[in-house]
Amino acid sequence: MTHIDARTEQASTAELVSRLSEQVSTLVRDELALARIEMMEKGKRAGKGAGLLGGAGVIASYGLGALFVTAGAALALVMPVWAAALIVTVVLFAAAGVAALIGKKEVQGAVPPTPEAAMASGRRDVDTLMTAARQGRQS
Numbered sequence: 001m002t003h004i005d006a007r008t009e010q011a012s013t014a015e016l017v018s019r020l021s022e023q024v025s026t027l028v029r030d031e032l033a034l035a036r037i038e039m040m041e042k043g044k045r046a047g048k049g050a051g052l053l054g055g056a057g058v059i060a061s062y063g064l065g066a067l068f069v070t071a072g073a074a075l076a077l078v079m080p081v082w083a084a085a086l087i088v089t090v091v092l093f094a095a096a097g098v099a100a101l102i103g104k105k106e107v108q109g110a111v112p113p114t115p116e117a118a119m120a121s122g123r124r125d126v127d128t129l130m131t132a133a134r135q136g137r138q139s
Contacts, residue, residue, distance in 0.1 A: 046106070049104070063093040069085050
């Protein structure tokens with residue numbers, strides 16, 4: 001902040017405080033907008049992950065049904081029909097596992113639900129203001 005224009009040198013304290021107030025208000029509004037956007041993105045990821053986990057539960061329940069059919073076919077026929085039913089069961093459980101892993105990854109990507117980028121930007125702004133205030137007192 002070594003450059004000071006003539007307008008700033010001639011400005012009264014009240015004008016400087018007024019400008020500072022406007023700039024801080026704008027800064028706070030922008031930081032809140034950034035936090036809102038970040039929270040919306042994390043909410044979308046959490047929703048997608050929760051949907052995939054729900055889908056994994058549905059697929060797993062179909063897998064359980066297929067497993068019961070497999071057991072019934074194996075006991076009733078003791079023929080290759082049960083082998084086909086078992087293959088279907090394994091495929092359903094594998095699909096449920098894949099969906100569960102993807103869903104878990106999506107949910108973990110959305111946690112913690114704090115607006116980290118906005119908070120970091122706010123900290124940088126406060127640090128900049130504090131540094132400028134300290135330098136202003138030292139000159």
